[in-house]
Amino acid sequence: MSWIDIGHIDEVPLRGARLVKTHIGCIAVFRTAETEVYAATNSCPHKGGPLSEGIVHGQSVTCPLHNWVFDLNTGEAQGADDGRITTYPVRLEEGRILLDDSAVTRRSAA
Numbered sequence: 001m002s003w004i005d006i007g008h009i010d011e012v013p014l015r016g017a018r019l020v021k022t023h024i025g026c027i028a029v030f031r032t033a034e035t036e037v038y039a040a041t042n043s044c045p046h047k048g049g050p051l052s053e054g055i056v057h058g059q060s061v062t063c064p065l066h067n068w069v070f071d072l073n074t075g076e077a078q079g080a081d082d083g084r085i086t087t088y089p090v091r092l093e094e095g096r097i098l099l100d101d102s103a104v105t106r107r108s109a110a
Contacts, residue, residue: 001102002102004099005096006097007097008095009035009096010095016030017031019042019052023104025041027099027104028051028052029097032056037092037097039087039088040061045083049064049068051070060078072087
């Protein structure tokens with residue numbers, strides 16, 4: 001895997017998110033704990049709600065428009081039949097958030 005440095009973990013608020021612009025669109029980076037981050041598509045499949053503006057809780061995010069809840073590990077919607085978001089591999093290295101470059105070049109973020 002090839003990794004892209006997208007910033008320091010302190011640039012993402014605890015239990016919050018920030019957007020990272022890529023050539024395929026914006027990806028939301030979620031910080032669920034002091035040293036725990038996830039990356040996923042920013043758009044809810046239901047009505048396109050901006051997930052980076054949603055509520056981060058546990059290892060999930062709730063869409064700000066219609067309260068769909070997504071597991072940040074799998075991308076699966078909890079309690080919705082067809083709901084799923086794309087997740088992307090990320091890791092932390094010395095406080096830096098690294099995003100898998102190959103994952104964002106072979107998948108669509110929206």
